[in-house]
Amino acid sequence: MARPKIALIGAGQIGGTLAHLAAIKELGDVVLFDIAEGTPQGKALDIAESGPAEGFDGSFKGTNDYADIAGADVCIVTAGVPRKPGMSRDDLLGINLKVMKSVGEGIATHAPDAFVICITNPLDAMVWALREFSGLPHEKVVGMAGVLDSARFRHFLSLEFGVSMRDVNAFVLGGHGDTMVPLARYSTVGGIPLPDLVEMGWSTQEKLDAIIQRTRDGGAEIVGLLKTGSAFYAPATSAIEMAEAYLKDQKRVLPCAAYVKGALGLDGLYVGVPTVIGARGIEKVIDIKLNKDEQAMFDKSVDAVKGLVEACKGIDSSLA
């Protein structure tokens, strides 16, 4: 049986990390695309040369030609510009929207059957634009956000409780921005919801509130430390988890920026929600029930995403 083909659009820090993870996990043959000449070729060769020591096989191609992504099963899009200290993700909207246009057209022409995972910021608006520019089915185009935000939440909770990250589950909903909604009620340590853990005296509401805020600021915390760009290990790992769920039909329940029409009272918007990912792409959006406070936070986040989508339409008239 032919190995799956994984096209990585953008060969920067995240693209290179994605390629290396896909190689180590032997998810398939990797094509690393970038407009910068030499970068994808150099990274692809470097990764191939790490194969003998790590013990993986596969084909690794670096390219500047969209034709080389032909027939890809999965495309992961990181093309565009990351933010620097002092910037918000939304500041990248104008510049990255132009990039999404050429990427969307490239995917539509050469890999129209792919499952497309977008990582470029501002995430929810960029995945919407990428879907519009590519014309692919909504269930095959998704944004990587909730998996990353939830992973950060899980990490901080594991530090607070002094337990393995494997025993911490957490959900972050809403847009991948300052208004994201870490859901304490649906997050658990060893299956016990966070509010119950507070009641049991294992932590305090103040400590959990600080963790929730740190989760919201998680991307900015890394940007502030790196100074020259944004996070890449955790974003790449999160996207690979989604790609693997699709390629192996794992039916994973993962929070992603998915197209929501009907669930959570939404009428057609890309925003972070719990989904089921399997061989058909986004196979289900879970219509999670929110209490009054959670709903108010989610509504605020939805409004922020809607504002960014409108801004995209204002910049590119073909989207209006």
Ligand code: LMR
């Ligand atoms: C992240 O959350 O790490 C990414 O969205 C990058 C960023 O700019 O924060």
